[in-house]
Amino acid sequence: MALFDRYQTDGFYDEMFQPDGQPRPHYRRLYQRIRAMSGEDFRRRCQLADLTLVNQGITFAVYGNEEGVEKAFPFDLIPRIIPAEEWDHIELGLKQRLVALNLFLYDVYHDQKILNDGVVPRELVLGAANYRREFQGADPPHGIYVHICGSDLIRDGEGVLRVLEDNLRTPSGVSYVLENRIILTRVMPQLFRDMSVKPVDHYPVALLKNLRALAPAHCAGSEPTIGLLTPGVYNSAYFEHSFLAQQLGIQLVEGRDLFVDDNQVFMKTTRGPQRLDVIYRRVDDDFLDPMVFRQDSVLGVPGLINAYRAGNVALANSIGTGVADDKVIYAYVPRIIKYYLGEEAIIPNVDTFLAWQPSDYSYIMNNLDKLVIKAANESGGYGMLIGPQSTRAEQAEFADKIRANPRNYIAQPLIALSRSPAMIGDNFEGRHVDLRPYILYGVDDITIIPGGLTRVALRKGSYVVNSSQGGGSKDTWVLPGEGYAGNAGAMQKADEIMSALSLFQHQRQEQSEFGSISTQMGVQ
Amino acid sequence: MNEARLMPLTDEDQTLHAFRFVTNPSAKVFSYTLPTGTVHHFQIRPPHSSLDIISESEVTTHRHDPIERLANCMEDNGFYYSGAIWSRYCEYLMPTPRVQLNEEIDAIARTARRAAYLPNSTTAFLLSLNTTLHQMVAYRTGVTDVHTSALQVLEKKEGVCQDYAHLMIAVCRQSGIPSRYVSGYLYNGQDSDALKAEQDGHESNFDIPNLHTGEERFGSRSSSNLLGADAMHAWVECLLPDGKWHGFDPTNDLLTNQHYIKVHYGRDYADAVPLRGMFRGITSAPPYVGVSVTEI
Known part of the structure; x- marks a missing residue:
C-alpha cells in the first residue's frame, strides 16, 4: 500500500490535501515523489534525520523536566509548502506589521501621540509588565x-492566515x-529536484549585515x-545562541565576560579588554543590567543600559520592545497599523477578548470551557488554558487568576489550526x-527569509506547537511563482547525481559516528 | 557604579543656576535627562576604601504663596470625574509595590473627608489629609527602610518622610486624585521670607565590600523645627482642579513653599532614588548622608 493511502483530513483544513483528498x-x-517511495525507505530516511539531530546536538532545553534538560527537537520530514502568491501576501503583511510596531515603540518611548489620541489606552501601555x-x-x-x-501565523478552519502573536523581544x-x-537536503535530496525551493541560507549574512550597520x-x-549575549548553557535556546554566533562569525559572550568602563562595554579576552560595539542580545530586559532592571540578576552587565543610551554600544533588539508584544496590546495592532500607516492590516489578527474590559470580562468568565x-506576558505555551480541552479544576484555577488580575489575561476562540501530514x-x-x-529590520530594508519555522504539535489533537510542549518542526518551502521553469531535463540529471552522492556520503558519515558512540557506550 | 538623582529641576517654581557633582576618588560623570529629572552616573573601577559624593547646586525658588494658589481650586467642578483624567494621568493613579490601594487606605480617606472644613472639595480634603497623616504617623527613623510600603506604614504608624509620602499617595490614588512622589531638599532657615536658597555639601560615604547590590538610602533625621531638612526630603504632589500639580508635605503638615527645592519625581520612591549603586567588597558602615541648605 502506498504512503498517504490511509490519510484522513478529519474535516480540518489540511495544508497538503483538498477536502476531496486530492x-x-x-x-x-x-x-x-513521496508516493513513489516505499514506507520502508521513508522510515529509514526518518531515522537518518533523527540520528543527525542527535549527533549534531540540535537540542533545546525543557524547564522543570526531571528526565533531562536537553532534548532533540523532533523534525518531521514532510515539508510545509507555501505557494508564491501566498508568500507575497505574507511578506507584505509582515513588513507592514513590523513597520507599524516600530513606529508604535518609537512613539510610546517619545511623544506618546497614540496614547494622547486615545487609540491605545495609556494605562495598558504604561501598565504593561514590559514597558520600560x-x-x-x-x-x-x-x-x-x-x-x-x-511573528506566529496560523491558518484557521476557513483557510485564512492570521497573526497569532508577535515576538519582539528575543x-x-x-x-x-x-x-x-x-538535514532535509541530505536525507531526501530527491524531493528538491527541479522544485526551485527558495533558499534560506542567507539568513546569517543578512543578520550580520544588519548588525554591522548598527555600529556606533x-x-x-x-x-x-x-x-551575541547569551544567558548561558541553561537557557532553552543555548544551542541556537552558539549556532548563530558560529554562523555569523561573532563572539558568543555571557554577562560575566563583559564589563563597562567609562560608559563603554568591554569583553574580557586573554589579550586584555577588547571593546564591544554591537550586541545581539538574547537576554531579556529584566536580566540585562542589574543597575537598571532586576537587581538580583547575575546574567547581565552592570552599566550596559547607560552605555547603550549614550550611543557607545548598539543593542539588537532594543530595550522595552516587549510592550508591543504584550498580548493585550496585540489586540490593538490592527488599530496601530491604521493609526501610523493609514492602512488596514494585510494579515488579520485572531479575535481577542480583553478581560480588563467589563463587557468582555463576563463573556470570558462564562465561557472558560x-x-x-x-x-499577557507568558510565552512558550506556559500560562495558558485551552478551554475545550481543560478540566473543571483548571478552569476554576484560571477564573481565580483572571479575577485577581484581569489586565493580565486575554481570551480567544479556539482556532481549528490547519493540519499537515x-x-x-x-x-x-x-x-x-x-x-x-x-x-x-535593517537600516535600509526589511528582509524576510522565505518560509520560516513550521512548528507541528506532534501529540494527537494538540493545538500547542511549542517545543517545550511536545512540538516538532518541519522544513518550510516557498516555491517560485508561475512561469518559472528551469531546464528541467538537465537539472533533473544533475540532481540525481548529486542526491545519490550526498545520500551516500551522509550514510557513511552517520554510520561512522554511530559506531563511535557505540564504542564509547561499550567502555562505560 | 552609581546613579544619582540629586540635581534640582528647573520649572515654573524654581530655577537652577549652577550644579556641581564631584566624587572622591574622582570619576568621569555622565548624565542624561528624563522627563522627571536628571540622572548622573559614574563608576569607579580601581579598589577604594571610601567614596565621597558631593553635589552642590544653586537654585532660586519663586513659588507663589501656596495658600493663595489653592484659593483658585476649592471647587472640583467635576474635574476628577472626567475620563480624560484617568487616561492622561493613569501612571499617577495606579498602585505600585510601595503604594497599594485597598479598604484600609480608603478608611483614612473617609476620616480625612469628615475632618475637612469644606465638603465635596478635593483641595479641602487634601489639606485635611495632610494634617491627618501628620498626626497619625509618628516621625521616627530606623523603623522603616526603602522597601517599606504604605500598608506597612499604616500598620506601624511610624516612619520617615518617604513613608508619609507613600501613605498620602496611596490615599489620594484610592480616591482618584492623581498624585506623585517628589524628592528634594528642604531649607530649614529662620527667615521664612527668604526667596533664595542654596543647597550645598550633599555627601555620602560608603565603605566597600562582598558583592552587594542595592539602593543606598538617604534617611532623614529630625532637626530643630522642620523634619527631613538635614537629609534628602520627600513630599507629594497632587493634581488639583486647576489642572496643576500642588505640593503637600504630610511629614511637616505644610504646603510646599519657596523653601522646597524639587529634584526628581515619579510614581513612588523607586523612580526618584537619590543614589543607588552597587559595589564589590565587604559591607561595613552604612552611608553617611548630610544635606545643608543655606540662603545666599
Whole structure:
C-alpha cells in the first residue's frame, strides 16, 4: 500500500490535501515523489534525520523536566509548502506589521501621540509588565527598536492566515529553519529536484549585515566587534545562541565576560579588554543590567543600559520592545497599523477578548470551557488554558487568576489550526501546524527569509506547537511563482547525481559516528 | 557604579543656576535627562576604601504663596470625574509595590473627608489629609527602610518622610486624585521670607565590600523645627482642579513653599532614588548622608 493511502483530513483544513483528498496544486509534485517511495525507505530516511539531530546536538532545553534538560527537537520530514502568491501576501503583511510596531515603540518611548489620541489606552501601555519607563526618551540607533522579529501565523478552519502573536523581544527558532533545510537536503535530496525551493541560507549574512550597520559612530568605517549575549548553557535556546554566533562569525559572550568602563562595554579576552560595539542580545530586559532592571540578576552587565543610551554600544533588539508584544496590546495592532500607516492590516489578527474590559470580562468568565485563555506576558505555551480541552479544576484555577488580575489575561476562540501530514509511528497522520517567519529590520530594508519555522504539535489533537510542549518542526518551502521553469531535463540529471552522492556520503558519515558512540557506550 | 538623582529641576517654581557633582576618588560623570529629572552616573573601577559624593547646586525658588494658589481650586467642578483624567494621568493613579490601594487606605480617606472644613472639595480634603497623616504617623527613623510600603506604614504608624509620602499617595490614588512622589531638599532657615536658597555639601560615604547590590538610602533625621531638612526630603504632589500639580508635605503638615527645592519625581520612591549603586567588597558602615541648605 502506498504512503498517504490511509490519510484522513478529519474535516480540518489540511495544508497538503483538498477536502476531496486530492493534493493541493502546489503540493502535487511532492506528493508524487513521496508516493513513489516505499514506507520502508521513508522510515529509514526518518531515522537518518533523527540520528543527525542527535549527533549534531540540535537540542533545546525543557524547564522543570526531571528526565533531562536537553532534548532533540523532533523534525518531521514532510515539508510545509507555501505557494508564491501566498508568500507575497505574507511578506507584505509582515513588513507592514513590523513597520507599524516600530513606529508604535518609537512613539510610546517619545511623544506618546497614540496614547494622547486615545487609540491605545495609556494605562495598558504604561501598565504593561514590559514597558520600560527607564528608557523613556532614549534614542536607539536609526530609531529601530525591533531588529529581529518572529511573528506566529496560523491558518484557521476557513483557510485564512492570521497573526497569532508577535515576538519582539528575543525570538528564537531560526537555527532550526537553517538546520532543517540542511538535514532535509541530505536525507531526501530527491524531493528538491527541479522544485526551485527558495533558499534560506542567507539568513546569517543578512543578520550580520544588519548588525554591522548598527555600529556606533566611534567605529567610523572600521569593522565593529560584535557579540551575541547569551544567558548561558541553561537557557532553552543555548544551542541556537552558539549556532548563530558560529554562523555569523561573532563572539558568543555571557554577562560575566563583559564589563563597562567609562560608559563603554568591554569583553574580557586573554589579550586584555577588547571593546564591544554591537550586541545581539538574547537576554531579556529584566536580566540585562542589574543597575537598571532586576537587581538580583547575575546574567547581565552592570552599566550596559547607560552605555547603550549614550550611543557607545548598539543593542539588537532594543530595550522595552516587549510592550508591543504584550498580548493585550496585540489586540490593538490592527488599530496601530491604521493609526501610523493609514492602512488596514494585510494579515488579520485572531479575535481577542480583553478581560480588563467589563463587557468582555463576563463573556470570558462564562465561557472558560470554550475559549483559549492566555496570560499577557507568558510565552512558550506556559500560562495558558485551552478551554475545550481543560478540566473543571483548571478552569476554576484560571477564573481565580483572571479575577485577581484581569489586565493580565486575554481570551480567544479556539482556532481549528490547519493540519499537515506528519509521520507518526508508521503512518502519516494530520497534525496541527503554525508558522513563524523571521523578519529582519535593517537600516535600509526589511528582509524576510522565505518560509520560516513550521512548528507541528506532534501529540494527537494538540493545538500547542511549542517545543517545550511536545512540538516538532518541519522544513518550510516557498516555491517560485508561475512561469518559472528551469531546464528541467538537465537539472533533473544533475540532481540525481548529486542526491545519490550526498545520500551516500551522509550514510557513511552517520554510520561512522554511530559506531563511535557505540564504542564509547561499550567502555562505560 | 552609581546613579544619582540629586540635581534640582528647573520649572515654573524654581530655577537652577549652577550644579556641581564631584566624587572622591574622582570619576568621569555622565548624565542624561528624563522627563522627571536628571540622572548622573559614574563608576569607579580601581579598589577604594571610601567614596565621597558631593553635589552642590544653586537654585532660586519663586513659588507663589501656596495658600493663595489653592484659593483658585476649592471647587472640583467635576474635574476628577472626567475620563480624560484617568487616561492622561493613569501612571499617577495606579498602585505600585510601595503604594497599594485597598479598604484600609480608603478608611483614612473617609476620616480625612469628615475632618475637612469644606465638603465635596478635593483641595479641602487634601489639606485635611495632610494634617491627618501628620498626626497619625509618628516621625521616627530606623523603623522603616526603602522597601517599606504604605500598608506597612499604616500598620506601624511610624516612619520617615518617604513613608508619609507613600501613605498620602496611596490615599489620594484610592480616591482618584492623581498624585506623585517628589524628592528634594528642604531649607530649614529662620527667615521664612527668604526667596533664595542654596543647597550645598550633599555627601555620602560608603565603605566597600562582598558583592552587594542595592539602593543606598538617604534617611532623614529630625532637626530643630522642620523634619527631613538635614537629609534628602520627600513630599507629594497632587493634581488639583486647576489642572496643576500642588505640593503637600504630610511629614511637616505644610504646603510646599519657596523653601522646597524639587529634584526628581515619579510614581513612588523607586523612580526618584537619590543614589543607588552597587559595589564589590565587604559591607561595613552604612552611608553617611548630610544635606545643608543655606540662603545666599
